[in-house]
Amino acid sequence: MTKWFETVGNYSDIVISSRIRLARNLVNYPFCSRLTEEQEKQLKTEIKNALEKINLGDNGLTFTEVGQLSENEGLSMVENHIVSPDFLQNKNAMLALSKDDSVSIMVNEEDHLRIQVLASGLDLESALETANKIDDVLDENLNYAFDDQLGFLTACPSNLGTGLRASVMLHIPALEKAGALNKMSGTISKLGLTLRGTYGEGTKVLGSIYQLSNQITLGISEEQAVKNLHEITVQIIEKEKEARKALVKSEKFVDQIYRCYGILKYAKMISSEEFFDLMSYIKVGISEEILTPEIAEQVTTQKLNYLLSQVGSATICQNAKQDLSPEQRDSIRAKIIQEIL
Amino acid sequence: MTKWFETVGNYSDIVISSRIRLARNLVNYPFCSRLTEEQEKQLKTEIKNALEKINLGDNGLTFTEVGQLSENEGLSMVENHIVSPDFLQNKNAMLALSKDDSVSIMVNEEDHLRIQVLASGLDLESALETANKIDDVLDENLNYAFDDQLGFLTACPSNLGTGLRASVMLHIPALEKAGALNKMSGTISKLGLTLRGTYGEGTKVLGSIYQLSNQITLGISEEQAVKNLHEITVQIIEKEKEARKALVKSEKFVDQIYRCYGILKYAKMISSEEFFDLMSYIKVGISEEILTPEIAEQVTTQKLNYLLSQVGSATICQNAKQDLSPEQRDSIRAKIIQEIL
Numbered sequence: 284m285t286k287w288f289e290t291v292g293n294y295s296d297i298v299i300s301s302r303i304r305l306a307r308n309l310v311n312y313p314f315c316s317r318l319t320e321e322q323e324k325q326l327k328t329e330i331k332n333a334l335e336k337i338n339l340g341d342n343g344l345t346f347t348e349v350g351q352l353s354e355n356e357g358l359s360m361v362e363n364h365i366v367s368p369d370f371l372q373n374k375n376a377m378l379a380l381s382k383d384d385s386v387s388i389m390v391n392e393e394d395h396l397r398i399q400v401l402a403s404g405l406d407l408e409s410a411l412e413t414a415n416k417i418d419d420v421l422d423e424n425l426n427y428a429f430d431d432q433l434g435f436l437t438a439c440p441s442n443l444g445t446g447l448r449a450s451v452m453l454h455i456p457a458l459e460k461a462g463a464l465n466k467m468s469g470t471i472s473k474l475g476l477t478l479r480g481t482y483g484e485g486t487k488v489l490g491s492i493y494q495l496s497n498q499i500t501l502g503i504s505e506e507q508a509v510k511n512l513h514e515i516t517v518q519i520i521e522k523e524k525e526a527r528k529a530l531v532k533s534e535k536f537v538d539q540i541y542r543c544y545g546i547l548k549y550a551k552m553i554s555s556e557e558f559f560d561l562m563s564y565i566k567v568g569i570s571e572e573i574l575t576p577e578i579a580e581q582v583t584t585q586k587l588n589y590l591l592s593q594v595g596s597a598t599i600c601q602n603a604k605q606d607l608s609p610e611q612r613d614s615i616r617a618k619i620i621q622e623i624l
Numbered sequence: 625m626t627k628w629f630e631t632v633g634n635y636s637d638i639v640i641s642s643r644i645r646l647a648r649n650l651v652n653y654p655f656c657s658r659l660t661e662e663q664e665k666q667l668k669t670e671i672k673n674a675l676e677k678i679n680l681g682d683n684g685l686t687f688t689e690v691g692q693l694s695e696n697e698g699l700s701m702v703e704n705h706i707v708s709p710d711f712l713q714n715k716n717a718m719l720a721l722s723k724d725d726s727v728s729i730m731v732n733e734e735d736h737l738r739i740q741v742l743a744s745g746l747d748l749e750s751a752l753e754t755a756n757k758i759d760d761v762l763d764e765n766l767n768y769a770f771d772d773q774l775g776f777l778t779a780c781p782s783n784l785g786t787g788l789r790a791s792v793m794l795h796i797p798a799l800e801k802a803g804a805l806n807k808m809s810g811t812i813s814k815l816g817l818t819l820r821g822t823y824g825e826g827t828k829v830l831g832s833i834y835q836l837s838n839q840i841t842l843g844i845s846e847e848q849a850v851k852n853l854h855e856i857t858v859q860i861i862e863k864e865k866e867a868r869k870a871l872v873k874s875e876k877f878v879d880q881i882y883r884c885y886g887i888l889k890y891a892k893m894i895s896s897e898e899f900f901d902l903m904s905y906i907k908v909g910i911s912e913e914i915l916t917p918e919i920a921e922q923v924t925t926q927k928l929n930y931l932l933s934q935v936g937s938a939t940i941c942q943n944a945k946q947d948l949s950p951e952q953r954d955s956i957r958a959k960i961i962q963e964i965l
Contacts, residue, residue: 534951538892538958545886551879610875617879 284341287385288363288592292404295584296570297520299452299492299591300401302364303410303509305418306437306446307396308428314438315373315391323375323391330390333424334379337417342381344388350374355601360387361482362595364401367392386413393438394446396421403588405516407449407509415505434501441498445505449512450496452481453519456563457526459491467519475499475508476515481559490559495519531571540568544578547620552613558594558620562587581624593619625682628726629704629933633745636925637911638861640793640833640932641742643705644751644850646759647778647787648737649769655779656714656732664716664732671731674765675720678758683722685729691715696942701728702823703936705742708733727754734779735787737762744929746857748790748850756846775842782839786846790853791837793822794860797904798867800832808860816840816849817856822900831900836860872912881909885919888961893954899935899961903928922965934960 288300308314312326334344349357349371357371365384370376370392379388389397398417400410421427428436435446442448458464468478479494480486495516497508530536543564547553553561565582568574574582592598594616600607603615629641649655653667675685690698690712698712706725711717711733720729730738739758741751762768769777776787783789799805809819820835821827836857838849871877884905888894894902906923909915915923933939940953940960948956 534893534955541890541892542887545888545890546883547886548890549882549886551882552875614875 284382286589286592287383287401287403288588289585290403291585291588292402292406294517294520295404295588296566297454297523298405298516299454299588300364300403301405301407301410302402302448302450302452303400303407303414304448304450305396305398305414306394306435306442306448307398307418307421307425308394308436308438309396310426310428312395315393315395316438318391320375326395327375327377327390330396330421330425331377331379333421334388334390336424337420339381339386342383342386344379344381344386347378347380348374349376349378353601355597355606358597359595359601362598363592364482365399367397369393370397386417388417394442405451405513405520407451407513411449411505411509442500444499444501445503445508447500447505447508448496449509450494451512451516453493453495453516453523454491454563454566455493455519455523456491456567457530458519458523459488460530461526463522463526464493467522471495471515472498474511474515475503476512489556490561490563492559492563527567527571531567531573537573540564540573544568544574544582547582548624549621551617552610553594553617553620554609554613555594555596555616558590558616562591586623590620590623593623625723627930627933628724628742628744629929630926631744632926632929633743633747635858635861636745636929637907638795638864639746639857640795640929641705641744642746642748642751643743643789643791643793644741644748644755645789645791646737646739646755647735647776647783647789648739648759648762648766649735649777649779650737651767651769653736656734656736657779659732661716667736668716668718668731671737671762671766672718672720674762675729675731677765678761680722680727683724683727685720685722685727688719688721689715690717690719694942696938696947699938700936700942703939704933705823706740708738710734711738727758729758735783746792746854746861748792748854752790752846752850783841785842786844786849788841788846788849789837790850791835792853792857794834794836794857794864795832795904795907796834796860796864797832797908798871799860799864800829801871802867804863804867805834808863812836812856813839815852815856816844817853830897831902831904833900833904868908868912872908872914878914881905881914885909885915885923888923889965890962892958893951894935894958894961895950895954896935896937896957899931899957903932927964931961931964934964 312322360366361368365387366378366389370389373391376392377390385401387399398414400414402410430436434444437443437446471478475498477496477498481489481492483494497512543561547561569579596612599612599615653663701707702709706728707719707730711730714732717733718731726742728740739755741755743751771777775785778784778787812819816839818837818839822830822833824835838853884902888902910920935957937953940956941948
């Protein structure tokens, strides 16, 4: 089955992916941090029974206990945004993952349930639709902790209300280079959204990829929150497009794009961080039609999206089925890139 | 007619070129710095008459007054080691240049006559043979300033005796990186030779290319001086070969070779200095058979030698028949490189 990231979505030159996450908890159980082992077991069984009622057609769910995952398997899932780093801390936590990796449901992360749906490009609506469908089935079969005033009750008050976190991964190198992000960040904040590093709060920005997500979960419907995020994303896309047009007028920038292509194609060792940087330039080269058609045919957005899922350090170790030194990983990474391009 | 640098000589993976230069002066004239304009004219006519008697077959000499050269034409000749920078200072100086650029005779540089012969690779003997042939014809037709005790009299005492300066351009990146050159320099000095920058004394080293030349012109025959230089060059070649074998065991170095190739092939702007650096890595990649046969077929020593003669800043302006900004030159340089490779 084709993985979700192997498909090319809307505005894929700027929006890498869209993500919807719903936080849910059950009544009759304390929040995860306070569960006894007995309660945790019972809760997991109850939730699993409900999850098995979800019908995703060919894209069915597979269940895995965190304790069954090797370190590299787990970290590879973090690299590919399937699970959160915190999730791996609890060996008794459980993951339900769809075949195409687009639906991942974490049981006993911070909340009893974290329903996550990923989509390629800008596609928050369909991700929300899938998440809602799953949520409805679970709601029928489980007793959600819900308060008429506060909405869904969550372990962290910042999720109270809809329990919804919607986000998009934006590739905005031109706005970044133009120094526009600081000012934009302020405006974004006022609109109830937040702009963060590639792997969320407090993480580094890799290859000019930022996470834009909603902050407010109280007093706003899921649909409205998603609509807001969608609209602001579209505005940022327009601004990034304009900034790219200005950027590629610089001969030095065009030179840099081609240099990145030359390195990506021929280097024998490429670190994960460098891959993000090289990809960033090349993506602009594709979207602005700077790269020759022959090269653009070789380096498609689809291939780059796929590569993004293959070149994480843990993913490389996981696929090689062994722990590797950074040099070995860099060398394998270069081989993978060149095989695929 | 094929230029001398378009041919591939002995040890061409390490020795770029060999050069013989003879300094000669005539009796009955003061040294150049003291010539009156009238004397200078007379001297030039006398020398030109003698030069016209030289028979180089198809590779005949063409005469040019420095005053007739555009600035870029002159500087382009400096870049390609045809004339010295000092030579261009005297508008009344004259150049006799063979069709293949291998023989250049400067009239009224520091000495009345500077006979220079260039050859590809390590080939001091044949260069000396050609220089001697020319010297013999001139000796028959001119009255050389020669002293039985001191030998040929020259403007600078450092050339007294044979008036011979023999040199080789060595590409020795592995010895350089191994930090072996400082120590080697000392030994070389003791043997009456000297190691200098790419364009001679006090110049920068570009792409690990060094000039090795004889220092002693008194009490040693031309043949012995050239033999010494040849023998020490062969020893350095052996050392460089060993050092290269060690160097290419490093994955990082191999990575660097391929990166240089990727940049050379795709960059849109390449400075002259960067070209030397890129070429340096690639030449090792060819000689050590690191680069794949497909790439090695594209990037031959012959092509690199030819490029070396085409990518100097003044040469680019000269060929474009206009003054260009550094950015324009870097852009044209990249185009030339990619057309030729």
